[in-house]
Structures are given as structure tokens and as C-alpha cells.
Amino acid sequence: MNAPAWNLRDRQRRERLARAAEALGSRLQGRHVATDAAVALLEAVLEPGDRVCLEGNNQKQADFLAQALTQVDAQRVHDLHMVQSVLALPEHLDVFETGIAKRLDFSFSGPQGGRLAKLVSSGGIEIGAIHTYLELFARYFVDLTPKVALVAAHAADRQGNLYTGPNTEDTPAIVEATAFSGGLVIAQVNEVVDVLPRIDIPADWVDFVVKAPRPNLIEPLFTRDPAQISEIQVLMAMMAIKGIYAEYGVQRLNHGIGFDTAAIELLLPTYGEQLGLKGKICKHWALNPHPALIPAIEAGWVESIHSFGSELGMEDYIRARSDVFFTGADGSLRSNRAFCQAAGHYACDLFIGSTLQMDLQGNSSTATLGRITGFGGAPNMGADARGRRHASPAWLKAGGEARAGRQGAAGTPRGQKLVVQMVETFREHMQPAFVETLDAWTLQQQAGMALPPIMIYGEDVTHVLTEEGIANLLLCRSDEEREQAIRGVAGYTAVGLARDARMVENLRDRGVIKRPADLGIDPREATRNLLAARSMRDLVRASGGLYAPPKRFRNW
Amino acid sequence: MNAPAWNLRDRQRRERLARAAEALGSRLQGRHVATDAAVALLEAVLEPGDRVCLEGNNQKQADFLAQALTQVDAQRVHDLHMVQSVLALPEHLDVFETGIAKRLDFSFSGPQGGRLAKLVSSGGIEIGAIHTYLELFARYFVDLTPKVALVAAHAADRQGNLYTGPNTEDTPAIVEATAFSGGLVIAQVNEVVDVLPRIDIPADWVDFVVKAPRPNLIEPLFTRDPAQISEIQVLMAMMAIKGIYAEYGVQRLNHGIGFDTAAIELLLPTYGEQLGLKGKICKHWALNPHPALIPAIEAGWVESIHSFGSELGMEDYIRARSDVFFTGADGSLRSNRAFCQAAGHYACDLFIGSTLQMDLQGNSSTATLGRITGFGGAPNMGADARGRRHASPAWLKAGGEARAGRQGAAGTPRGQKLVVQMVETFREHMQPAFVETLDAWTLQQQAGMALPPIMIYGEDVTHVLTEEGIANLLLCRSDEEREQAIRGVAGYTAVGLARDARMVENLRDRGVIKRPADLGIDPREATRNLLAARSMRDLVRASGGLYAPPKRFRNW
The missing domain is CATH 3.40.1080.10 (Glutaconate Coenzyme A-transferase)
Structure with missing residues (x-):
């Protein structure tokens, strides 16, 4: 009976999967979780002190899962160590105010920078370090390996293969570090389809898929109006x-x-x-x-x-x-x-x-x-x-x-x-x-x-x-x-x-x-x-009408 | 008729796939190519001057495909630009002596270092540059993108999903750069199975799978005898x-x-x-x-x-x-x-x-x-x-x-x-x-x-x-x-x-x-x-008998 001491991660993984199955019942079909069971899923698989990677990217946001995380019972799930590229949404900081999360390692905070500074000075958050993106990904494979990853994809098929589409961004790095270290990968998707346009992440690497009630948020951060x-x-x-x-x-x-x-x-x-x-x-x-x-x-x-x-x-x-x-x-x-x-x-x-x-x-x-x-x-x-x-x-x-x-x-x-x-x-x-x-x-x-x-x-x-x-x-x-x-x-x-x-x-x-x-x-x-x-308008014209700017940039 | 000028890669890709289908006939089933058709496959898909990534890694070698490449008709396939991590096998240099390949960008040459130096001084090879591994991978996404990748995996399933197993090594980086730039990915595998232990590379990213007649070469480079x-x-x-x-x-x-x-x-x-x-x-x-x-x-x-x-x-x-x-x-x-x-x-x-x-x-x-x-x-x-x-x-x-x-x-x-x-x-x-x-x-x-x-x-x-x-x-x-x-x-x-x-x-x-x-x-x-x-023997003992050194290291 020596072996178990060296395969704790695997055992804990199986326990968490079993807890999810029990908590969700028929709301879990294969890898697919009912939308209204997202909070229950998180409460079943997360444990206090877990290191959690929430996909907050430069553009794409796992916003539905971010919101679900704010709704878990803080008596059950607390003191999480969040690792994520970007703090973009209010929910990314809400979890620190309620005690669900405690420690943070990240790369960029953009619009949340002011609120983050206040939380730090009031002692409401411990910052591990601020990184450049690739450095943070590198640490996912060394000393900041996520136990649970909450990611966003455009679509999933019945098996749970993911199509991340144009905004693949951080997803492969996050999922690889988590899936191959006995962690759990939970993906929110905009739609579930029979056949994906292509497979970006194999179902093998994904534990749970949840269809979000609305498409994930994406910011057009790199558009500059020439005017x-x-x-x-x-x-x-x-x-x-x-x-x-x-x-x-x-x-x-x-x-x-x-x-x-x-x-x-x-x-x-x-x-x-x-x-x-x-x-x-x-x-x-x-x-x-x-x-x-x-x-x-x-x-x-x-x-x-x-x-x-x-x-x-x-x-x-x-x-x-x-x-x-x-x-x-x-x-x-x-x-x-x-x-x-x-x-x-x-x-x-x-x-x-x-x-x-x-x-x-x-x-x-x-x-x-x-x-x-x-x-x-x-x-x-x-x-x-x-x-x-x-x-x-x-x-x-x-x-x-x-x-x-x-x-x-x-x-x-x-x-x-x-x-x-x-x-x-x-x-x-x-x-x-x-x-x-x-x-x-x-x-x-x-x-x-x-x-x-x-x-x-x-x-x-x-x-x-x-x-x-x-x-x-x-x-x-x-x-x-x-x-x-x-x-x-x-x-x-x-x-x-x-x-x-x-x-x-x-x-x-x-x-x-x-x-x-x-x-x-x-x-x-x-x-x-x-x-x-x-x-x-000139840009649209130069593209032969192929470029379709988001509404806020349409001023003609 | 403006569009085709911007989708040449995609058109050429389809043409190459069609040529392969024609040349192989019934020796191509789905993505699976008969072992004896490997040379014919390469002759069908390769064009003179192509940039080809041959998976020569630090340990794992796509040795069957390397050998097949030495056997193509140099009248049809010549002046290739080889990009690869490691020059480990004689075949990696043979292709330069026959004119099949002309230019080389790489990272490490180990045992072939002496022969490489001779080939360079006799003008038989043009070296682009010598890189550190990650630098070479980085250039695969910028100015050394492969047109064709020849990789090695442990096993494939019927669909062409790959299991690279313990020696995944360079494969994901090579395949991603090639598959997402209109290139072709050809994988040699040791076996074809119904169900893979896990999927390391989705079939979506792979064009052809060839079962090699013997398992791919792997070198135990990191074993040091404490004696x-x-x-x-x-x-x-x-x-x-x-x-x-x-x-x-x-x-x-x-x-x-x-x-x-x-x-x-x-x-x-x-x-x-x-x-x-x-x-x-x-x-x-x-x-x-x-x-x-x-x-x-x-x-x-x-x-x-x-x-x-x-x-x-x-x-x-x-x-x-x-x-x-x-x-x-x-x-x-x-x-x-x-x-x-x-x-x-x-x-x-x-x-x-x-x-x-x-x-x-x-x-x-x-x-x-x-x-x-x-x-x-x-x-x-x-x-x-x-x-x-x-x-x-x-x-x-x-x-x-x-x-x-x-x-x-x-x-x-x-x-x-x-x-x-x-x-x-x-x-x-x-x-x-x-x-x-x-x-x-x-x-x-x-x-x-x-x-x-x-x-x-x-x-x-x-x-x-x-x-x-x-x-x-x-x-x-x-x-x-x-x-x-x-x-x-x-x-x-x-x-x-x-x-x-x-x-x-x-x-x-x-x-x-x-x-x-x-x-x-x-x-x-x-x-x-x-x-x-x-x-x-001490190492084996320390491992509780779990470590099984290759034969050459078994001196007891």
C-alpha cells in the first residue's frame, strides 16, 4: 500500500468527479452540465485553498463561469488562489471581497487596476506577483499549476471536443497545464453542435462543458479609429x-x-x-x-x-x-x-x-x-x-x-x-x-x-x-x-x-x-x-467590405 | 476573381491532397496510408523548394519518414529547406548529399556534427542558422513556417487522432505551426488501435498517418550510470x-x-x-x-x-x-x-x-x-x-x-x-x-x-x-x-x-x-x-523496481 501516497492527485481528481456526479445527478450527461447547474458544479469540485485558473484573457472572457464563481457558498469554497492572465471583469475582484478567493497571480488588470489597488491596500487580497503573459504560462508548469481551470470556448460537440475558434488565445496553455497534472478542466461554450468546424482542444483534456446563457464576452481591444x-x-x-x-x-x-x-x-x-x-x-x-x-x-x-x-x-x-x-x-x-x-x-x-x-x-x-x-x-x-x-x-x-x-x-x-x-x-x-x-x-x-x-x-x-x-x-x-x-x-x-x-x-x-x-x-x-x-469607413472600404467593425466604431 | 490570390495556400493544399489520393489509390484509406506507399506519398505531396519540418528531436525520431525521404526521386523532389530541432540520424544528412534537400535551419546536431561541418565546407549544404529550441519553434510561426511536417507518434486511431505518449516532445509545436498555415502533416506511428490511451494531437490537425514497420527510434540521452x-x-x-x-x-x-x-x-x-x-x-x-x-x-x-x-x-x-x-x-x-x-x-x-x-x-x-x-x-x-x-x-x-x-x-x-x-x-x-x-x-x-x-x-x-x-x-x-x-x-x-x-x-x-x-x-x-x-542497480532498487533501464545500462 505504498502507491497511493504518490498518486494523491489522481485520487483527489476521481473524488471530485464523483462528487460532481452525485451533486448534479441528471444535470450531468457525459461531460455536459446543465446551465443552471454551474454553481452546483463549482461547489462540488472546488475545495478551500484550491489554485484556480479563470480564463480572463486579453480579449476573451469566461464570464459566465466567472459569475458562477461569485455565487458559490463562501462557507464551502473559500481562500482560493486565483491565477489568470487578465483581471477584466468586476467579478474577477468580487470573489476576493466575499472571501471566496484570497491570493492572486496575474499579468494585467486594465480597467480593474484602481479597484485592485484599493483591495490590496485594505488587505483584501494577497498578490503573489505580476507577470508578463508567457512567464505566467511558464509558471503553470512549475509552481503555479492550476487544480481547476475555468475556460471559454466557442462551441463543443457531444463528446466534449472544443472549438475555440479565432480567439483561442490562452486556452491551450491553461488546459494543458491543468489536464496533465491531475486537475479539472471546465469549459463554458456558446453552443453545442453535432460537428465542430474544427477541434482546437480534444475532449480528452476536458472534464465538464457548460453551455452559457449568452456568448462569452470578447473585447475589440486592438481596433483604433484612424479618424x-x-x-x-x-x-x-x-x-x-x-x-x-x-x-x-x-x-x-x-x-x-x-x-x-x-x-x-x-x-x-x-x-x-x-x-x-x-x-x-x-x-x-x-x-x-x-x-x-x-x-x-x-x-x-x-x-x-x-x-x-x-x-x-x-x-x-x-x-x-x-x-x-x-x-x-x-x-x-x-x-x-x-x-x-x-x-x-x-x-x-x-x-x-x-x-x-x-x-x-x-x-x-x-x-x-x-x-x-x-x-x-x-x-x-x-x-x-x-x-x-x-x-x-x-x-x-x-x-x-x-x-x-x-x-x-x-x-x-x-x-x-x-x-x-x-x-x-x-x-x-x-x-x-x-x-x-x-x-x-x-x-x-x-x-x-x-x-x-x-x-x-x-x-x-x-x-x-x-x-x-x-x-x-x-x-x-x-x-x-x-x-x-x-x-x-x-x-x-x-x-x-x-x-x-x-x-x-x-x-x-x-x-x-x-x-x-x-x-x-x-x-x-x-x-x-x-x-x-x-x-x-476607409478601413471597411480597403477591405472590400470584408471588415465589419463592431457597432461602437460605426460612426457613418 | 480577386479572392483566389489570397487563398493560394489553401488551393495548393487541396491540390497536394488530390495528388496524394490519385497516386495512392486504394493505398490511402481515410487518413491512413499503406506502409509501402510512404515514398509515393512524399513524392506526391512534396514540391521542389518546400520547407519541410522533419521531426528529429532530442530523443524521439521520425526515422521511418526520414528514411522514406531519402528514397524519393530527386528529379521530382529537390532543394528542400529542412527545418528540424536535431540532426541525429545519418538520413538527416543523406538528403543533402543527394540534392533532395539544400538548406537547413536547426538547433542541435550531436553525433552528426562532424559530417555536417564537412558538408558545409564542401558547399553541399546551406545553413540558415543555428537556434536554441524555443527560438526555432518561434520561427515556425513567423518566417520558417513548414509547408510539410513529418512527425512521429506512438499510435493513431482509425480517425487519425494521435497518441504521442511520454515522448510528446516537439510534436505539438510542429503540428500546430503546419496545420494552421495551410501545410500538410504526415505522421508515422508504431501502431494503429481502436481506442487510444489518450489523444495528444486531434485528427483534425493531421492529414496522413503511416504505420511504420518498426517502432520509432528513441534515445535514452539523459541516463547517467552513477558508477x-x-x-x-x-x-x-x-x-x-x-x-x-x-x-x-x-x-x-x-x-x-x-x-x-x-x-x-x-x-x-x-x-x-x-x-x-x-x-x-x-x-x-x-x-x-x-x-x-x-x-x-x-x-x-x-x-x-x-x-x-x-x-x-x-x-x-x-x-x-x-x-x-x-x-x-x-x-x-x-x-x-x-x-x-x-x-x-x-x-x-x-x-x-x-x-x-x-x-x-x-x-x-x-x-x-x-x-x-x-x-x-x-x-x-x-x-x-x-x-x-x-x-x-x-x-x-x-x-x-x-x-x-x-x-x-x-x-x-x-x-x-x-x-x-x-x-x-x-x-x-x-x-x-x-x-x-x-x-x-x-x-x-x-x-x-x-x-x-x-x-x-x-x-x-x-x-x-x-x-x-x-x-x-x-x-x-x-x-x-x-x-x-x-x-x-x-x-x-x-x-x-x-x-x-x-x-x-x-x-x-x-x-x-x-x-x-x-x-x-x-x-x-x-x-x-x-x-x-x-x-x-542502486537506482532500480531505489525505484522499488519500477525503473527499467535500457539493456546497455544493465551491467549486473
Whole structure:
């Protein structure tokens, strides 16, 4: 009788399955659970202190199961340890207020950031750590393995095979970690059908399927209305294309979310074409199906896009452009956040994203006081992938610039990823983007974190791009030079005004700082007329009517 | 008639499927292809210049399909671009000699390293690049997407669902990239059954299944006979445990392959226990099922192990210890190289591995002249994961040591991964492990590489461990100090003898260099008696008879 001590997980799993069968009776048929039995199912299988992965993704939400979890009897189910990518819904925090959950490990909190900060400071929640997505998935296989996973799929068949469809996102990573460690996988689905368009998750890996009363929530997070792109953003996008993409020959890249990068996408078929860059830059993307990329795709700029998730309204367009996107034999997108983050980390030469604050060391953060927002995918993609060994011209040039003239270990030749932070010197309400001290330091104190929540470290940033110009930090050779390079593009902020004018001019002479004029860019040409689409309607037209924006973006 | 131009992949896929149906006739039943039709299948579906992923893994080989590929008509199928993790079999290179294949992107070549180098220098092969595994998988989703994948599974059912069993390894990553980009997936299987123990790959993702005439090859690469562990290795293992694992409180880690790390595993239940370290170190592993870990598992040291692949002979042991390993509901291991490499990268605090050569900057390489061996997983795990944001005591302490007293971007607080290179000062045939210049530099010239093939960069190494002691490079504050720290543990090699004795003593006073005596370790205690198992038979005994070593290791 030695064996049982080593197969506890399996025994507990069987006990939980038996409890579910008993509690649900005829409301459980095979793997299928009646909709009105969702709460009873959770009460039957969950135990106090369980580690539970609730699929809160960047876009797709297991919202019905999230709501069911708020309704369990807190006397029976309490002190859960929640692990999830994104805190998106009020229910994600409700469970902490009622004592159903106690501890949290996550990646991003977006709209719940303010409430999360309050819960932390009142002691209502213990935060394990904040992660970048792939890091959190990695820990699912090491020390944060879920006991129960609550996931969302589009459809299930009678056997319990799942079709996750375009928004596959985190589901495969979550389900694999749970199903192969003696855990239980519970999926909510929008519909049950006889034959699935394709199988994304085998029934083998799924224990229970519940049809939700309404389709799962999906947010169109990556849609930017071109009408809102400013001429300053057009100017910055011109600098990005001519001063960085063309300069390094960037073929494989990831764009962060925002109007800044949407502007770049919309300038490829116009300004990029004028510069003769088609086929020379921006061929392969690790990117969600950004509507703003439609004109560049139609103009033949894009060879491939692998996606973390999908984007609402892009379904028909993706199906009609299956040479470009990763799709199944059924024609719909197969996204996969884990693989796309790996692609962003190891197979891209450039990451470009926006930030809210940058300090004189180049550290940047989107953390602001009173909010705990987390990191998402930026730290993974916005860092040098030091395990990378394959060369590309962009990577070799960046590494060469960083290492020229250095000695010792730092002088050993090596490539480097381009990590660009694109930011206007002032953000909304005239808040300066450049600061002496990041809010992250105060937030560290407030929330009792081991380190300040820095999203991209100064050591990893290679270029800072503002409306005043580009600072190439790869070419800086001292802390002093780096500081003046940043001040030199910080415009009329206090940080910018405190520049050493002579040193900044010297950096400009050396090409460390480049103004629009140094790049041969006339700011007067930076008008909205350069955008390949200037409205949502233009995007729809460019797609040949295939793109169907969600209602809130239909303003014509 | 605009649409077809954007769905070429799908059209070509259908054409290839139709060609296969025509060529095979009744030798194709559903997805099942007759064994003797394998060559005809490949000739029907492959086109010149195709990018083909042949599953050559670290352990499991699609050897029947590899052989079939050597037999296709080179007039019809030629100039293939092979992408694969490992070049393990002669067939993997035969296809280049016959012109069937032309270009190669890979990770590791092991036993074929010498022949590969000859083929490269004779112009018989174009190497795209050498990668670390996860990097290669990442490129499958970006710019090295396979058109056809030739994979190996243990069994298929009538529908074509696959059971990959313990050696799932690379299969999910390869199949996902191929199946969702309009490519074709061909699987060889050992048997066709009515009901699979579990489904690892849904039939939806598979186009053709061929029953191979013999089971696919699997190498027991991670088995080390304890009888071959030397007392010097015992001494070094004691230093690793007391001087690094205990010092930093390392809970989550990966061990490279070798007798050095096998010695550590075998000292945990003896020496580690004496030091009172149980529960304080080595709880979570990203590791294949190393037989040498059996005594530590039995003694209750190990909470979890997630694996890249499996290890022959460990099947019954794994099944009986399912609380520790990732297993399916059927009880057999589910390995996954992509997720385990992600775990090694982001969820481990320490990587420890061996090397063949190290220079004065701390760069190390297993490349030797006349051989192109590649990198495998070491660069991914043996590098600081700069995207990591969750803290642990080990990571914070390492980062703190590296950054204490530094200014600017380098002084911003941050954690760091422990990357330990463990090496005897002389290797076989009295070749010094420490050298002024790595062979990698000559190899770069010979093979026309963009960079020297350095496996672990000096910038990423935190500790060098030899029989003379531990050099903590985190504490070095100049190139000169780093060089002397390395010389200070380089023993009687020329590099070691050229040390500045005074500087080395100063480094020792500061704790940068620690000798066994400084760690309270008496080298006379470093005997083989400390090993928890001293032979293969001991390992079998420790497993309660569950471990069944392959024949070649059965020496009793």
C-alpha cells in the first residue's frame, strides 16, 4: 500500500468527479452540465485553498463561469488562489471581497487596476506577483499549476471536443497545464453542435462543458479609429519608418496597441511606398489582426501574421486572406498567445510600444498612482532575447552599435533586439511623459512590491522616439550620455528643458539624436492625408467590405 | 476573381491532397496510408523548394519518414529547406548529399556534427542558422513556417487522432505551426488501435498517418550510470549544493545533462539532508525524468517535474509517481518541449550546465574544430530572462549582487537568473577547459557564420564552478576582476597559472572566489559513499523496481 501516497492527485481528481456526479445527478450527461447547474458544479469540485485558473484573457472572457464563481457558498469554497492572465471583469475582484478567493497571480488588470489597488491596500487580497503573459504560462508548469481551470470556448460537440475558434488565445496553455497534472478542466461554450468546424482542444483534456446563457464576452481591444490619429502621430510614424525600420531593415516585428503604431501601419502603403521600402521591411508580424493593417495587407506588404488573439469584426477578412493569417482548414483564425509571445520574444527583430512615463535611465512604466495595472506582453517582447542565436541584419546592426569599442564580456559580439519606446513628450492633461522619478517607485511602497513595477527597463530600450526626434541609446557610452540623449528628445518637459544644450548638439552630430530634419523629413508633410485610411469607413472600404467593425466604431 | 490570390495556400493544399489520393489509390484509406506507399506519398505531396519540418528531436525520431525521404526521386523532389530541432540520424544528412534537400535551419546536431561541418565546407549544404529550441519553434510561426511536417507518434486511431505518449516532445509545436498555415502533416506511428490511451494531437490537425514497420527510434540521452561519477564530481556537487543552491535558496531549476549534475541529484538525499536543506531547495524542476533523480524523489525532495521529453525505462516509475510528473489521465507522461523551455526560461531561478571551453570573458562553448554541434536548449535557459517580472528570493539576491553600487540604467534594481557553468579544469585527454580564445572563433571563420557559436555568453554567466572553487561573477566590478575571478578557479591550466595571485587572494577575501575550505567543505569527505545510488542497480532498487533501464545500462 505504498502507491497511493504518490498518486494523491489522481485520487483527489476521481473524488471530485464523483462528487460532481452525485451533486448534479441528471444535470450531468457525459461531460455536459446543465446551465443552471454551474454553481452546483463549482461547489462540488472546488475545495478551500484550491489554485484556480479563470480564463480572463486579453480579449476573451469566461464570464459566465466567472459569475458562477461569485455565487458559490463562501462557507464551502473559500481562500482560493486565483491565477489568470487578465483581471477584466468586476467579478474577477468580487470573489476576493466575499472571501471566496484570497491570493492572486496575474499579468494585467486594465480597467480593474484602481479597484485592485484599493483591495490590496485594505488587505483584501494577497498578490503573489505580476507577470508578463508567457512567464505566467511558464509558471503553470512549475509552481503555479492550476487544480481547476475555468475556460471559454466557442462551441463543443457531444463528446466534449472544443472549438475555440479565432480567439483561442490562452486556452491551450491553461488546459494543458491543468489536464496533465491531475486537475479539472471546465469549459463554458456558446453552443453545442453535432460537428465542430474544427477541434482546437480534444475532449480528452476536458472534464465538464457548460453551455452559457449568452456568448462569452470578447473585447475589440486592438481596433483604433484612424479618424483619431493626430498629425503629431503621423510625424512620429514617419520617423519610425524612415529612421528605424528602414535604417535597420526590420522584417519581423510586433507593434504594441495604440494610435502611434496604428499610424505606422497606415503609412506603410503611402509613405513607405514613396520611400521604396515595400518588400524591404515589415513582412512578418507577431500581431493580432489589427484593422489598421488592412491597407498594408491589401497593398501586398505583409507575408505573414501570427496572432495572440483575434479582433472582432475581422473574421470574414481573415477568412478571405488566409495566405496571410494562421487559420484552420475551416478558414477561421487559430490564435495562440503562448506561441505568439514566443514568436514575439525570439523571432522578431523589433518591438515598438508606447508608455506613459520614462525616467532619465530610460526605464518606463504605465503604472500610475492608485492603480495596479500589470504588464501584459510588453516585458516579454520589449526585452533583449538573450537566448537568441540566429542572425538577421537588423539584429546584427543593433548588437554591433551597442558593442562597438567595448571591452571584456560586454564587447563579445552579439546581436540585440530593437526595443523602441514611442511617446509624445506630453500626454493627456499636459502630464509630462519624461520624469525624474517614475510613479512606479511610490507604487512599490504603496503595494509592498519587491521591485518597482517597471514595464520596460532602460537597459533594454534601444530607441526613444518623440515628436522632437529619435534618441538611439545603443550608441550611448555612459550614463551621462544616455541621460542627455533622453533629455534631448524630451521637448518642453522639465526634463527636456534641463538638457545640456552643448552635449545634446554633440550627440546630434554623432547621430545619437536625430531630428526630423536630420532624417530628411519635413514636418509640414506630416498631415493626415498621408494615412492610407482616415476613418473606419476607409478601413471597411480597403477591405472590400470584408471588415465589419463592431457597432461602437460605426460612426457613418 | 480577386479572392483566389489570397487563398493560394489553401488551393495548393487541396491540390497536394488530390495528388496524394490519385497516386495512392486504394493505398490511402481515410487518413491512413499503406506502409509501402510512404515514398509515393512524399513524392506526391512534396514540391521542389518546400520547407519541410522533419521531426528529429532530442530523443524521439521520425526515422521511418526520414528514411522514406531519402528514397524519393530527386528529379521530382529537390532543394528542400529542412527545418528540424536535431540532426541525429545519418538520413538527416543523406538528403543533402543527394540534392533532395539544400538548406537547413536547426538547433542541435550531436553525433552528426562532424559530417555536417564537412558538408558545409564542401558547399553541399546551406545553413540558415543555428537556434536554441524555443527560438526555432518561434520561427515556425513567423518566417520558417513548414509547408510539410513529418512527425512521429506512438499510435493513431482509425480517425487519425494521435497518441504521442511520454515522448510528446516537439510534436505539438510542429503540428500546430503546419496545420494552421495551410501545410500538410504526415505522421508515422508504431501502431494503429481502436481506442487510444489518450489523444495528444486531434485528427483534425493531421492529414496522413503511416504505420511504420518498426517502432520509432528513441534515445535514452539523459541516463547517467552513477558508477561513472568521480570523486571530483562529488566534490563539485557538494560545492554546488552548499555554495550556490543553499546560498540563494534555489527552489526552481534546470540541470543540464551530464555526470556533474547527476552527482548533484544523487547528493540531495545524503549531503543535502545533512545540511538540513530538504524543503528549502530544489522543489520544482524543468527537467526530463532523470533516473539519477529517483533517490531525491523517493526521499520527498521533489514537488514537481515538467519535462521536455521522456526517458526510456522510466515509464512505470512515472506512472507510479504521478503526483510529481505531468501525466495524462492514462497515467503516462505528457512532455512538451515548447512549454518546458518556456518554463526553463521564465519560471526557473537557476540553470546549471557543463561546457567544454570557457574564455577569460566567461563566454563558453561546446563547439570544437571540425564539428558544428549547435546549441539545443542551453542558450534559452542559460541566459537572463529579462522579461521576467515575478520575484523570488534567489532571483532578487542574484540581481542585488549584480547591481549593488552601480549607477544609471545598470543600477536600476532588478532580479537576475543564476546561470552556473560547472566544469573540471581539464577535460578528457588533458585538454584545458579554460582557454584564451575559444575554438568558436575559428569555427566561425570556417563555416562563415555571422557570429562565433557561443553557447552561453559571459555576460549571462553568474557562477563558474570547478574543483578549485566557485567564482561569483555577479560580484565582479570590472573586466579585470572578472578575468582574475575566472583565472582564480582555473587550476593548473595555463589560464589558471597566469593568475595575479594577489588579486585572486583579494577576490577570495571579498567572497568573489570561494574555495571548498571557505564553504566549510572538507575535500576528504567528497567520496562516492556520499552518492545516494552508486550504480544503475542502486537506482532500480531505489525505484522499488519500477525503473527499467535500457539493456546497455544493465551491467549486473
